[in-house]
Amino acid sequence: xxxxxxxxxxxxxATTAAPIAFAVLERAQAGKYVGGLFELDAQVSLAAGLLxxxxxxxxxRDQGGQVMSVGLLLPLLALFCTAAGFYxxxxxxxxxxxxxxxxxxxxxxxxxxxFFVIKLLAVxxxxxxxxxxxxx
Numbered sequence: 001x002x003x004x005x006x007x008x009x010x011x012x013x014a015t016t017a018a019p020i021a022f023a024v025l026e027r028a029q030a031g032k033y034v035g036g037l038f039e040l041d042a043q044v045s046l047a048a049g050l051l052x053x054x055x056x057x058x059x060x061r062d063q064g065g066q067v068m069s070v071g072l073l074l075p076l077l078a079l080f081c082t083a084a085g086f087y088x089x090x091x092x093x094x095x096x097x098x099x100x101x102x103x104x105x106x107x108x109x110x111x112x113x114x115f116f117v118i119k120l121l122a123v124x125x126x127x128x129x130x131x132x133x134x135x136x
Contacts, residue, residue: 002055003075003127006048010120013041042086045119049079052126074126078119085115 017037021030052075060069089112096105103111 001130002048002052003123003130006044006052007120007123007127009044010041010116010123013037014116014120038086038090042082045078045082049075049082053079071126071129074122074129077122078126081115081119081122085112085119089115 018034021033021037024030025033053072056069056071056075060066060072089108092101092103093105093108093112095101096103096108101108
């Protein structure tokens, strides 16, 4: 359920909240709003990702399964994308906005968007796998 809620949250951010902000607000205001939205996303992603990693580790330990599984790799990938995209690329985007750094704002935005898409796909795949076949 947590992976599905997380995936739904990410879809709402990507397909509704961010595009609508740029449609109705002045560009600078929309950028500030969306920046805050992605900060919230990073916090939610860290919390959900860590919880899912701990839950999967516990499940594997209780079932005597493998230490490394797809159920563990997917939230770890999402955590990596969150850290790299928001905490790594985002500060560089701010620097590029004022003309510092070797990459343009557009290039960094594309990299950040790529990390977000990979995270979204990992979380949706995790939710799909967790849904599985109905149990009788």
